[in-house]
Amino acid sequence: MKPSDLELANALADAAGNAIRPLFRGEWSAERKADRSPVTEADRAAEAAMRAIIEERHPDDGIIGEEYGTRNEGAGRQWVLDPIDGTVSFMAGRPIFGTLIALMQDGWPVLGVIDQPVAGERWIGRIGEGTTLNGLPVRTRPCRELPGASLATSSPHYFSSDQADGYMALAQTVGGNAVQAPIIYGGDCYNYGLLASGHIDLVCEAGLEIHDYAALVPVVEGAGGMMSDWQGNPLDADSDGTVIALGEPARLEEVLEAMG
Template identity: 65%
Template sequence: MSVRQTDIDLAHALADAAGAAIRPWFRAGAEVELKDDRSPVTRADREAEAAMRRILEAERSGDGILGEEYGERPGISGRRWVLDPIDGTRSFTAGRAIFGTLIALVEDGWPVLGVIDQPVQRERWVGAAGRPTTFNGAPARTRACPALEGALVATTSPHLFDDGDVPHFMALVAAVSGGYTRQGPVYGGDCYNYGLLASGHLDLVCESGLQFYDFAALAPIVEGAGGRMCDWNGDPLTADSAGHVLAIGDPARTEEVLEALRAAA
């Protein structure tokens, strides 16, 4: 699976278009609606995805598209663009600039190109198979984590986890905090946490209940920065993954993280 420079250039164009659609609505009182699954959506979400789809329909008419707001358009090329116009709509509506636009290119179910774009702070991570991850054009690298105890772990919220997953997450928190319950995880952040991990500011991100458009862009970014992305069993993330997601900055800690999650079983 190869990623062409034209693919990367197109991903940048998509992120630029989404950002232009989102920024006018940030802290501007965008009305919030609730979808059938009770998740929030705003006009900014819809306008950003529509802007990206217009570009893809013009530039890559044979590629498929999967977007959170407008569903799936089948393609004929074996490639699919996976879009989440605002990952972290709750943060967006609260005026917190820790949401992001997620753009992925997927081949045969495997993410090969990913973008996290924070349009307000104008921060952008780009990862592509066979290439190092960049942050605003400069190399990004995860940091070494010499021991699981003391690692800095983040999640958006355990309230978003699937039923029964919270005890496993709390077992991981106990392992990294060494019994000091005041040394808890970082909460909030959505996709922004994965960019921070790729840039060496976090050690672990643990989530549950994610959809493919929530995580497809993340694996190329984290892995291109030297980290590892997998599910809670240690398996790679693909279109068939169930939504249990781990990002591990230092792959040497992988087995310890998996063992900690299993400790609650």
């Protein structure tokens, strides 16, 4: 990474937030993309603002954006942008969405930002350095065993039937038959910030694209946690979209075993 990369990442998050906040709980237009997922004018305005900054300051860098696609595809340095991760939450007026910004070097995430522009919370992680929330260090919390651990996922509807079986087996291990099992639904990228700050133990998801997970890896791992796919492999540009995030890396084998 260049010394200026952190400054640029903060500038991108500021620009995205400036585009998003005036529209939050306000009036905005929306439509359905080809995959039937929603997109609003806030998504597009935020990504356009970030892309303009990258193109001006680092024209040789690549960009992978959820809304406007790929630029300089063969570049070793790629900025990966998800202007609003959790568009459904944004549309519902729930401030648990976030802007995701990652810098990937040769396919590996080396810098990540999770920014919640309404609450004013910004997690930043860099490979080889600790994660911060609004400039202060954060750490994941210890988790001695899976039973009783808090588990989060955005929605069980995002799993295929086979994936749902694996997730439900994990949920059973965590919560058993308890009525008040420690399982959290909704939250998208915000859950990973909470995990990095020691409030959640485990996040399990599937069907993610590179713009959904690239920024999360440096944030979680810089806070002492780990991320992998459902086979336990590190996440990179070629990952299959299954994601496990753990605050306590020692629990990985138990999670994989529980999921079958």
